[in-house]
Amino acid sequence: MASPRTYRCEAIILSYTPLGEADLLVTMFTRDQGKVRAVGKGARRSTSKLVGHLEPLTVVNMSMAHGRSMDIISQAEVIQSFSSLKEDLMAITKGLYLSEMVDGFGAEASANPELFRLLLDTLRAVETNPASDMPLRFFEFHLLQVSGLMPELYHCVECRQELEPDAHRFSPNVGGTLCLDCNPDDAHLRPLSLRALKVLRLLDRSGMAEACRISLDDSLAAELKSLLFATVGYWLGKEIRSNSFLEHLNNKSHPEVYI
């Protein structure tokens, strides 16, 4: 039996680009079909019924029709707009960083409801506490997990010995943590402090709420950020462009007020 011409889905808008005279090419992550790219016909006109419903970082109920080359958005209705998040520059930038990573890791026509849930939970956490970086660390760690790229944290990936409570090394290239006795020739190898290993294990066992309660000193926060960013970047295989503006804001960080 032929598949129906139209379908409904719940989606988080990741980004869009202008298409033709007044259309938008929208990239979204859906709960049931993974990443979907679809056309919003006339969506750039101020009187379009789609206007305001296709902004990035918005959860939307979509009605779509299968097109010849790309699906067409016939209706869109906002379920959650994250309006508080969108009144804070740092939170917006963090949200766009998340959406860029989901765009990179999410596969088209391949459902990943865990990733959908992870993005939703992280956007909520960023909205609640825009100044904290822990939601991003939790997201990066669990992004690897739900993408089947979870790093090994309990045994050495080379000799398979259980890791002693000590400093170790880490490489995304070999799949996780290495004991100090194993020395593979690997350009991605980096030191891993015992404290950072403990936080990674804690992230593994925690939910978002618990993770957001973890308090890290500056050096530990920097180590964790660098390690997870490098690991995610390694698997993504391309630059995460929104990170440079995020760093720019971090260097000049002070409270934001919406005008």
Added chain:
Amino acid sequence: MTQENISGASPTLSRLVQELNRLPGVGPKSAQRLAYYIIRLPDDEAYALADAVTSVKQNIVFCEECQNLTDASPCQVCSDTRRDRTIICVVEDPLDVLAMERTRSFRGLYHVLHGVISPINGVGPDQLKLKELFSRLDRPDVVEMVVATNPTLEGEATAMYIRRHQGRDDLKVTHLARGLPVGGSLEYTDETTLTRAFQGRQEI
């Protein structure tokens, strides 16, 4: 497949197709159609098109004041002594200036950013005409800045960035009202727009 790979195609024609294919929104088929249309044009029309392209590249410059595209700097708006020099309206693109001018309701000056901060596309503050804006704002005769970036996520983020980094405590910073478009429909309006429309309701 490019025209170059098609046996029998003229190299001159292939070159035109390839150049047209670089334009935004023009795919290979449209590029071929445009190329064949240009071939069929009368000579004077085809040369006029080529001349317009050459001339725009040779003569268009950024206005030293507002950064809009112009034949001569400063542009017509910036050199018009009747305009209110105490208020600057910040827009994303030159086309936004045309849209604002059509309203005939704004008599101040403009500043064109030539884009918005777009972290996902790697566009940061340094790629926009923000340094030029902030140096204009240093002049004490400017009393108000209207940030008229588009009400999109990136437009709003750019507005917030400008507000945060503009460095003058005595400057009035405003943005355009948010609300319902003429010809729009409440039923299809998103909740953010409707909320802001309520906040900005006016007595009738």
